[in-house]
Amino acid sequence: MSTQIERERESETETESEADAVTELPSAQEARMRKKAEARADREERAREEAQERADAEDSYHLKVFRYDPEVEGKMEPRFDDFHVPYESGMTVLDALIYARDTFDSSLTFRHSCRQAICGSDALFVNGSQRLGCKTQLSDLDQPVRIEPLPHSEVEKDLVVDMEHFYDQMESVEPYFQTNDLPEGELEEQRQTPENREKVKMSTRCIWCGACMSSCNIAAGDNEYLGPAAINKAYRFAMDEREGEDMKQHRLNIIEQEHGVWRCQTQFSCTNVCPKDIPLTEHIQELKREAVKSNLKFW
């Protein structure tokens, strides 16, 4: 209690308004709250200072992060904020963002979940190319590290973009297994050769991150273009021998549409950015060849 009074006295001399508050004899509750708030402010300040000191003293990384919020004063105009994050070995871009958010600014917003390149949430534009934040080591990057939302997508807030269009394209290619001859028995499996499984393997690795679509010039110019990920999805099923020939024909028809495979100009940007190393351009080319073959057959 005595320290409490001490503090109140001190504050009396500081500013008028605070002195007023004191003369009103705060209730025990208010006094407690205030003490807590002060202690907390001290603690927060200390934590921030410490972080800053560490950032200055040690190896630290300088991030420049894109900020935007459609409804918050001061953030409606897009801007870049600087963060200095103390470096620890093994630190990724995502780790650095989490550190910046939890230490400096809790409103810093980005999608993330798995931290291991499997949920596909954190495709970002880092130093000018599409990368997963969690799969990018800071030590591989030049400073300042510029972190922006995926280009060619609508920004919702900070690093979060609207994924709806990407999802729509993915879902437009009938992205589900279909066959006309499923085994009768519930314990009877369809056979698939290990070679055929190997053939579709890379195409099944897609994590829907959207990096490829964001990197593609054609997609940027033609909003209806299916895009590399959706075409790869079609490839995944068209090449799966379990679906059968009829279904393959049906799938080729889908990707041959006006905004399908023939739009691709083999620039390889998608293949270069894909974090799962899927040979997207190759898959698109192969579908083109398959389509030509089957057109000749029917002709």
Next chain:
Amino acid sequence: MSIYEHDVIVVGAGGAGLRAAIAAQEEGADVAIVSKLHPVRSHTGAAEGGINAALRDGDSWQDHAYDTMKGSDYLADAPAVETLCTESPKETIQLEHWGMAFSRDDDGRVSQRPFGGLSFPRTTYAGAETGHQLLHTMYQQLVKRGIKVYDEWHVMDLAVTDEEHPEERTCHGVVGYDIQQGEVAGFRARDGVIVATGGLGQVFDHTTNAVANTGDGVAMAYRAGVPIEDMEFVQFHPTTLPSTGVLITEGVRGEGGILYNEESERFMFEYGYASNDGELASRDVVARAELTEVNEGRGVDDEYVHLDMRHLGEERIIDRLENIVHLSEDFEGVDPLEEPMPVKPGQHYAMGGIETDENGETCIAGLYAAGECACASVHGSNRLGGNALPELIIFGARAGRHAAGGDVDEAEIPTGKRGEYEPGEVDTPVEPGAVASTDAVADGSGERAADGGVTAETGDGSPSDVLERAVERQRTRIEWLLNKDDGIQHAEIRSDVQQSMTANVNVFREEEGLKQSLRDIREAREAYRDVFVKDPSRTFNTDLVQTLETRNVLDLAEAITLGALAREEFRGAHWRAEFQERRDEDWLKHTMLSWNDGTPELWYRPVLLEGESKEYEPKVRSY
């Protein structure tokens, strides 16, 4: 007030939630999923190893059941285990019929491989990405069927009536917060709500789980009155990368990888932790050995040990363990062909969870749970690798069918305070549970009467009334959090609790440490009364969502610690310094916790070892 209405509402879109939704729809229900992540972002995608299913000649569901009961250290319930093992072949082949890209043998059949604790190589897999393939295969079925998904909606609460006994209550829906738009809305479920929210790894500061795995469903069900079961049983994986928690598969040690301490001693042998098995000892033995090394000052950087596979040679490593090379490089910045990988134990899996029977039903009418958030129980005190994925699809399907009104056999496992049970007692240094009724708003926990919850006096008690009131309560809570412009931020509270849990409630548990954690959690609860959200935005406010999650982390941290303090024995994943034996005379029983509107109550239910045709006799566990 927006209210969306469906027959069945599934909360969560991982393996369990997707399977549940498909099954409910097949029964003719109008079903919708509400999920805080888009389905393909769920953590089921991270599972690597495989799915256990007795598919082959020479194998049988009985053997699978025997292995599972043994692995559980006799704390799993036989009816649930037998359900898992009899239905796994059918459900696994169902995935194949949906096109899942399983690895194949030369004859074109799905491949199976050996896994720890299994008497037959029955783990069906798809390369090192079984979970990813399973998740995407099921999401494809969802798209095909046109099942509605409300994605990026964070479920905050269950709309449950407030009769005195949970066994008399009914669940009518859930309250969701639209992360993109900032709206609070009600989801009315005419027939049932299925909770499938996954793991709770974020209770600890080092975990293989995703950032989104905050155990929301377990905490919500607990606060609504459903007992939570065997929470103290948490599996730790011995080889995770220190900076992220990314899992390095047992396969590295299986292929001959060696563990070294800072002095380059092969400690598994040199310090006698497992003189026969060495690096191949079971998960918990290796995890404890590593931590002992660190605690005794022989850890590298006082934090981890080294896992070295360089001697295997580049060719063999690339052939068998290529993905490990990538994981280590990408997430730790270490090239394992050049240097040893740093590894340490990390939280991996929660065996406990929402009490259900083998049909996925809880003691509250209309409320179901499936997947990692549920406890039927099939894992008892320790989960066998490859048994979680089949659990998702089997119990997900059963819950979905049941909620949609399909035919189900009557359950043998009792739920709630029905059948046999006994009261429990635990000596705690501080009162567990809600801090006082004043935190009802910050909590939104439905201290039901205290914050204007649904009572006979205040509403007509109809399903829509129950839901609307629940929505109102959560809306008040959101406004309160957003309007408060001073206080403590959730990140600090969360990180204090996580650190305390990792220090005291990990693979080593001592009475004093457990008590310390209870004190820390109490302090965190006090602090949480003063929590505020700094970001004022209604658009994609992750500060707000994480603040809501942190409340769940607190309830679960406390439940885990209470269970750990109460259980005076060493069983499965639960080790106690003071009690170094499995004590079957006293402890063949499940730890149950009821929230009781804020004053947690401990009780026990006997484990069911009686199977369909045999009794599973507890055998000594040998290391």
